[in-house]
Amino acid sequence: MSSLPSDSNPAGGAPAALIHRRKAIAAAVLVGLAAMCALAGYELVRSSSNTLFRTAYGKQRLAWIMAVTPAGVALMLYAYGRLLTWLGPRRTLLATTLGSAAIIAACYAALRASWRPAAAVLFVVREAYIVLLIEQYWSFLNSTLGSDWARKLNGPVCGVASLGAIAGASLVALLATRTGTAALLLIGAASTIPAAVLAHLAYRRCGEPAPERPARRTGALALPLFRQHRVLVLLLAIITLTQALSTCLDLSFQSRLHDAFASPDQQTSWSGAFFAWLNACAAFMQFIVAPLALKLLPLPFVHLAIPLLNLAMCLWALLQPSLRSAAAAFLAFKSLDYSLFRAAKELLYIPLPFDARYRAKEVIDVFAYRFGKGATSTAIAILHAAGRGLSDAALMGVAAASAAIWGALAWPASRLPRAAITCVMAGAAPAPAPPSSCSSANPSAGDRR
Structure with a gap:
């Protein structure tokens, strides 16, 4: 990640350092708030899915469902990679965020209809979707913040995100015995909608990062x-x-x-x-x-x-x-x-x-x-x-x-x-890296790997 550009005063504009400062802070604030909403919803889904799976299959099957989780993550990563090629990073984040909300809501409906496998699907999806969302947030920040601003803002971004996790877990403890465990899934799904809006605003403010060079030199991974x-x-x-x-x-x-x-419900409340x-x-x-x-x-x-x-x-x-x-x-x-x-x-x-x-x-x-x-x-x-x-x-x-x-x-x-x-x-800045996306982002460019 590159360090911020030196001060300059473009004709008719503010100093470059001031422009980058505003964009860096805007990116950190908007992404931090988006992560806060996503993690608040995740806490509701996590505690609920644990209880729903244990109720459907028993605690002895927890190890089995955890065992198939990597396959679910791999499948969603493949889908994410295809979407990234077709849509670019901004629209891919929007699609995966709203798609995750839709899947969680569908699992709720299936559980209400007494379809027991939905508890297993929900467990795997909850493990995969939050990783995809959070890693996309960090990909945006890593492409937008210079190294100096990253050192200053990455910690507070994590802290702001944790506030959402605290709020979500507190809601679980408060609501589980009142609304029932399954109903928390709908609240968790709804929490991803403001996350999608805030992430979209971050891309609008700083632009959409474009790949700096082809991935063929060392392979995609x-x-x-x-x-x-x-x-x-x-x-x-x-x-x-x-x-x-x-x-x-x-x-x-x-x-x-x-x-x-x-x-x-007592288990869910204590877990929350x-x-x-x-x-x-x-x-x-x-x-x-x-x-x-x-x-x-x-x-x-x-x-x-x-x-x-x-x-x-x-x-x-x-x-x-x-x-x-x-x-x-x-x-x-x-x-x-x-x-x-x-x-x-x-x-x-x-x-x-x-x-x-x-x-x-x-x-x-x-x-x-x-x-x-x-x-x-x-x-x-x-x-x-x-x-x-x-x-x-x-x-x-x-x-x-x-x-x-x-x-x-x-x-x-x-x-x-x-x-x-x-x-x-x-x-100090690390070895030379491509310029910060706040200065070179292409709002219409996507990852075409």
Whole structure:
């Protein structure tokens, strides 16, 4: 990502720096608000879909549905890629946003008609649609903000988005026992409509980014770069491990929640309150902890401390098993994942070439993210089918082992060349990259790969 252009005073216009400042802030505000609406709706869909699936198929089938999630993500990514070729990024974002709302509403109607498979479809769709929307928001910001503005605004954008997640989870806790779990799906679907409007306004304000060069040099996904940059391989392994850890913590939490409350609506209400606290912790870490930690502590220390903290929480939940200890371990992982880990991980991409940051990164942070979760779920489901299902204690043990291996990989992954780390932490621009889209965006251009 390029740094902002130097000041200039175009004839008859404001200084270029002022123009870019306005566009950068407008992009961050509009995208942050769009993400806030999308995540508010997602919280309503997430807690509801968990309960609806457990009610339809039982808690034992959770691992199976998680196992097929990567296939659903791959299918939606393929559809997204085709839409991107046909429509360009602006209209593709609009289509995927409104299309997601329509699918969620259709699942609600199917569940009201007692069509049980809709609970499984909803579970898979909820895992895929939010990834597509959020990654499209970040693709727009990455193409619009210069490097200086990205360092200033990316954290607050995450924080503003978390406010929507907090509001959505709070609504779940408030409304689940009053309206019923299924009715929350309609509210979640409706929340994506303002997200579509705000994202459209962001594109109108800053223009529609166009591809800077053909994708043929390294391929659409830049897979050859994994052979050239060892850090990408390490990040791929780390993301897979984090999702193994997340899956085990999630299954343990969902199992203990199911056992603690007999009423599905009570389960949904407790889950909504939990995710509200989770997102509040994440917002605090996004606005306060992450900026201070990345400013005051060496980057390798931050990367090592995160898995070690997760390891400590898993060991505590293993030694003191309960719903609260399982929830605390899950909360610690998710709040760190949403804030400090994301911020620290992104710093590892900055010194890398453009295609590593924009193509190889997608392989790691979208597909590998879901694949790690799905592969772990598949393994657990196979063991369960063979009559060797993992107990809550065994799940927590696997989670602890995943955190330990993550810690072993985090140190070498974060040991970038000293000059690159100094460049990133000091706020210097990375290697030359194409100009900011605020200065060169083509409102009518789309991705024609």
